[in-house]
Amino acid sequence: MSAPVIEPVRAREPKTPAARPGTAQRTTPARFDTALGWSDKPGLSWALRVLLCATALAIFAAPFLTIFSGAFSTNPSGSSLSFLPHHPTLLNIKVAGERGIWDYFTNSLVIAGGGLLLQLVVSVLAAYALARHRFRGQALVLTLFMLTMMLPEEVIAIPLSLVLGHVPVVGLDLKGTVWAVILPLGAWGFSIMLLTEFMKDIPTEIEEAARIDGVGEFRLLWQVILPLCKPALGVAGVLGFIMIWDQYLLPLIAAKDPTDYTVTVALSILRSDPQVGSGVVLAGAVIALIPSLVVYLLLQRSLVTGIAAGATKG
Structure with a gap:
């Protein structure tokens, strides 16, 4: 006599109501996927x-x-x-061009491009040294960078003007050149602190693995650390460009001739000119506004990503 065969018990599948013929099931969520939690139903x-x-x-x-x-x-x-x-x-644009707005605009582009490039290089090197190395006096260096962020431009305007007129040791007179504006903007405490805090969160295991493979210091910075800091570089690039582009006092004290002015200083000249109307001043403001908008639109994704990455740390 053979033993009875016992079949395994199968779990019952939940019954789902059958869709009516000719109708499709609704797949749209009840709420949109947004931070505000918008409802798809007006109310x-x-x-x-x-x-x-x-x-x-x-x-x-x-x-x-x-x-x-x-x-x-x-x-x-x-x-x-x-x-x-x-x-x-387009008469306002034409009159602004006749008043030299495009020459001032070119000066601003040269200063903003050179100043931003120098600022990013100095910030990356300084942040790498502060974040990935330990040395005596590190806390003092960080404190000095923070102090530079607390001093308003009006406090250092006169000493800076004297230094630019006669640079110590070399004795050069930089006034009237683009270097008089670019060099003081080469080190910005905000971008250095931003990149330093971002680099501190990079795991040390990545750096140790690269050193085991024989990667040198500068190659480690260029090929390993910097690719991981793209969001922070985007934030530093956008804010640094806007900071340099909006400079008013520094180009004013660094110039020897009105032809050395930037577009921000030129706007004040147009405003004080009794022979031009408010439309010409507004046309100059539009011209001065375009580069900032272009830089923001090109780097807005990096800016948002960098801010979000900094907000979710820890």
Whole structure:
């Protein structure tokens, strides 16, 4: 007599209601995947969020729209808010060009490009030394970098003017050259501190593995450390460019002749010129605004990634 065969017990599958013929099941989530948690159904909270977003957009976008509108208007009025130009014209741009705005714009591009390149090189080297090495007096160096961030430009304006007029040891007079503006901007405490804190979080195992493979110091920095610091470099690049581009006092004290001015100083000259109207000043402001917008649009992903990476550390 053979033993009875016992079949294994199978788990019952949950019954799902059958879809009606000719209808598709809904796959859209009940809420959008956003930080605000927007609902896909109009309601009181949905209307409130739309109102808040529209208010914020109006507050931040209204000045930009007013500048662009006035720059291309024939007779812009400073007492009224207008988002569309009245009698559109390019005369304001032409007059600003005749006043030398493009020469000042070129000076600003040269200074911003050279200053940013020097600033990033100095910041990377200083941050690498502070983050990946230990030496005597390291805390003092960090404190000095922080102190430079606390001093306003007006405090060091006169001493800096004297130094630029007669550089110690070498005795050079840098006034009237682009180096008088580029060199003081070569070291910025904010970018050094930012890159230092970012490099500190890179695991030491990566560095040790590279050293075992015979990687040298500069190759380690270039091929291992810097690729991991791209978000921080993006933040330092955007903020550093805007900081250099917006300089007003330093180009003013470093110039010997009005032709050495940058576009930010040129705007104050246009504003004080009684022969030009407000439309020419607004046209110069639009010209001065373009590089900052271009740099931000090109590096906005790195900027957001770097800020998010810094906010989620620890």
